Amino acid sequence: MLCLNGTDAAKLPEPEWFRVTPERGQPKCLRLRWSAPKSFPLTTQKINNGYLLYELQYSSPQQPVPLNLNVDLREEVQCVFLPCTQYNLKMRYRYKHALSHWSPWSPTATNRTEAEAPAYIPQLWRTIQSADVAGLRRVTLLWKAPLQQQAVCTAVWFSVQCSVVGSQADVDLGDCTNLGLTNTSCHLTVPSHPCTCALNMSNSAGSAPSATITIPSQWEIGQTSLVTVQMTPLDDLSLDVHWEALEFPTITGFVVEWCMTADRSQCQTEPYWQRVDQNTFRTIITEGLKPSISYFVSVKAVHGTISSPGLTMLAYVRQAAPSVGPTLHVADHSCSCVVLRWSPVPLDLRNGFITKYTLLYQSEDNFTRELLVSEGSEQYTLRGVSGLCRLRLKAHTAAGPGPAGPLLSVFIESCTSVQPIVLSGCGLVAGFSVLVCICWRLMQRIKQRIWSKVPNPAHSSLSDWLNPKLVKDSAVS
Structure with a gap:
């Protein structure tokens, strides 16, 4: 036989009001207060003694589909929320009995949880230009920006501090001041000696642990430790990069850098980049990639504070036909x-x-x-x-x-067409030679006819009749 108090099965009226406020110093908590209507059948003592069951319904921009959660609203502070998030909430209750009915939902209350100090430690990298005549080097600090939702309810900023190792010399911070959430790089000038730089991410609730990096001196050069680099396009917007390296105990990680070949200045100062640990030999890059565009992709081994020269390859995520032909x-x-x-x-x-x-x-x-x-x-x-x-x-x-x-x-x-010309030229030369020969012979014959040969008297028979002495005397005289 079932014994049931009629009031236990009755449907209770909705709360008179429902208020939500952030809990100071607790970014994941909200304080929930409600008030029973004047004609409520339960006294405050019975409510505090646990005669009611409660259900909370809430939604947020990140979770637009409302979620229902059984809670005990005798405890005003509920810590089931995300920091720095806007919530829409309402509540209802019923008797603590299996046959009881839920009351109508309360009016919706809206509020935001407090900001939480950043827990994100930025990934930090650098590019270093050659020293000028004064021994100064231009350095670009690069870091990975956090999720934008960290700045929804409070401003987020970055700060940079740099110092020369073992010296009190100042470092020119350049534009590495007043850095907001949208900044992912800045430029500074350092001397030829090694320097240490720290990047802090902060908001009104506090700061994350610092990310630090050492700028080696201009005389320190990393050793070549990479053997091969291979790249495989995965689709129009991603590239699989795989490499092999020699086994060096000093390797602490690898850095993959890439940039469009059309923008050489970006390659030298602000390339896209990704840093992985020393046990990783493959990564997928997606940032800034477009079809039919050529990219320089470089993989460098990091030995403590020094990076190796690395290997650079040309890559496409998708090829197309050339735009022009050769001249x-x-x-x-x-x-x-x-x-x-x-x-x-x-x-x-x-x-x-x-x-x-x-x-x-x-x-x-x-x-x-x-x-x-x-x-x-x-x-x-x-x-x-x-x-x-x-x-x-x-x-x-x-x-x-x-x-x-x-x-x-x-x-x-x-x-x-050249052969007849050569043959005709040879014929002309031969004909001209024959003509010259004929002319010479003709001239000789004419000469013989006009100028006959005169005999030499010394060879005549008359010389035999003359006294040789007289001939000799006449020759002397």
Whole structure:
């Protein structure tokens, strides 16, 4: 037999009012107060003795779907919330009996929990420029920004302190002052000696532990410890980077840096970056990546305070056809032969890795040919052609060919047209030689006819009749 007090099954009226206030010094807590209506069937003593069951319903911008939670509202302070978060709350109650009914929900109360001191320790890195003539170096401090919701209810700021190791010399903090949540880098000037810098993240409730980094002296150089770096595109916005390194006990981590090849200044001062521990040899990078854009990706080993020179590779997350074709020019030519040269497509217009070239050839009688050229070539010799030739060159990537480059028109002499000229020249020379010979012989014959040969008297028979002495005397006289 079931015995039930009728009042235990009755539906209680809704609370007269329901108020929510933040609890000072407790960022995860709210103080909840409610008041029973005047005609409430339970006395305050019975309420305090636990005659009621309570249910709380709350939602927030991060949790828009309302959640129901059984709580004991005899305890005003409830610590089930997130810091620095706006909540909408309402409550209801019923008799502490299985057959009782819930009262209507109270009016909605809204308030925010207090801010919590930052617990996020920023990841810190740096880039260092070469020293100038005065021995000063420009350093860029880089850090990973925290989640924006940490600044919803209170301002968040960063502060930088730097000092020279073992010296009282000042460090020029440059623009590393008045840094807000949106800042992720700043620039300062340090001397050639090692320096230590600390980055603090703070809000009105307190500060997070400092992130520190040491700037090595300009004479300290890290040892090369990386063996290979490989990259695999995962989709249009992410890249898998994998590397192998020699086993050095001094390695304390690795840093992956990347930047667009079109922005060389970013590569030197403010690259995208990611830092991992010494036991990690693979990471996926996504920040700033876009399809068809070339990136320099560098992996460096960190040895305490010093980073190694690292290995740098060219990468694309997705390749496309080149935007332009190479420009041809004539390097040399002879009969039926022309040597063509070209410069590589500018890196920012390649949109991928060049796999081959196609040379488009059109003769003056509109005969066309397509010739394949290997990707590493910058010169091609075209043989067996003559007359007016029209030439263009295409570059290919894994995504296909790009447009042809500018048209080059060149006239090439035929070797067969040169031979008759040579033969006719030889014939002329031979004919001229024969003519000269004939003329010389003719002149000799004319000379013989006009100027006959006069005999020498000394050779005449008359000389035998003369007295030799007289002849000798006459010769002397």
